Amino acid sequence: MSQQIVVGVDGSPAAAAAVEWAADDATRRGRDLRIVHVCEQWSQNQGTEHCEGALEAAADIARGLATGVKVTTELLTGNVVERLIAESATADGIVLGSRGLGGFTGMLLGSVSSAVAGHAAGPVVVVRAPQRAQHGRVVAGYDGSEHAQAAMQYAVEQARSRHARLHVVTAWQVPSLSPYGVAYAQLIEQIMEEQPRRARELVEPWRTANPDLVMTDEQPCDHPATALIRAAETADLVVVGSRGRGGFASALLGSISHAVLHHATCPVAVVRPPAEKDA
Incomplete structure (x- = not known):
């Protein structure tokens, strides 16, 4: 298992909250941070601008928060659930928003976050919204x-x-x-x-x-x-x-x-x- 945290993003508010959580966690635990966006076939047919924009916005958030952390990004293609589960095999953990846009659509929890949490090889953290209050x-x-x-x-x-x-x-x-x-x-x-x-x-x-x-x-x-x-x-x-x-x-x-x-x-x-x- 590598010493990196992987966060899946899609441009949704929940995904942005997941990036914030992952950046804080990477800083605290001394991990690298890998940000991925899975550009599914329907997105590719319309061009990759949205996919690239979601990835770039997430990277900006992470680099502004993750002090001393190596932040990398990658645009992936294929089935979003399958790609994220594959990422989990070599990651210290996967972080996802509870629900999102495009491939991350779902109900209250979200079909992608639910599927990945059930099949991932390691820890999966699901973030609903930015957490401002700290309880210790x-x-x-x-x-x-x-x-x-x-x-x-x-x-x-x-x-x-x-x-x-x-x-x-x-x-x-x-x-x-x-x-x-x-x-x-x-x-x-x-x-x-x-x-x-x-x-x-x-x-x-x-x-x-x-x-x-x-x-x-x-x-x-x-x-x-x-x-x-x-x-x-x-x-x-x-x-x-x-x-x-x-x-x-x-x-x-x-x-x-x-x-x-x-x-x-x-x-x-x-x-x-x-x-x-x-x-």
Whole structure:
């Protein structure tokens, strides 16, 4: 993996916000910054002026913000999702706007950002809008799974580079026992006592391994997506695994990461284990 961050742009406001985030991140973590625009066939048929203009505008933003960072640009052709996923194979991370213009069109989240977050080889950060307020807090969703461990490692690095607190959310839910809930009252009570304890124990090795970080944690009895979206209200970044186990139910992207991407107001990083490949 190279020491460069790749940001995909298309001239939209969300893409400009992604460039700002990527420039700040590259400065903090000492990475090079590579800006790419994928000029799809429909754009080429109309000329490449728009593509070149989007790339040049993004580069101007980055060079004005990224102090001491090497900034390079490249105009790519082909399918935007496929090219960005290919870029992720050799990048330290991919940064995208939540939705955009042209090839970046989509719904609330955007078809491109959603697809890339589900298939990229490394971290994908999705930025909705410029973030002016700073909270000094990175939030990580954690359930102990392989994906969550990769997410935690990225969250630790982000918190350290920002000199920020790392807040770990391990949400859990009481299993549905209806219509026999009364008969299982004692079991429910036991679960209510044991689950928070087990959740806290998951975080302890990370706290021990990173004594330089201020690390807080919570174990809410709530749906994981709800808990993370709530925590995102006072976070500079939320980090989740692309999928997990238990409350972090599995899918290619994962229901939890998908919900957080759609509803969190701050930037969201989706992380897959480095060795994992799509089937």
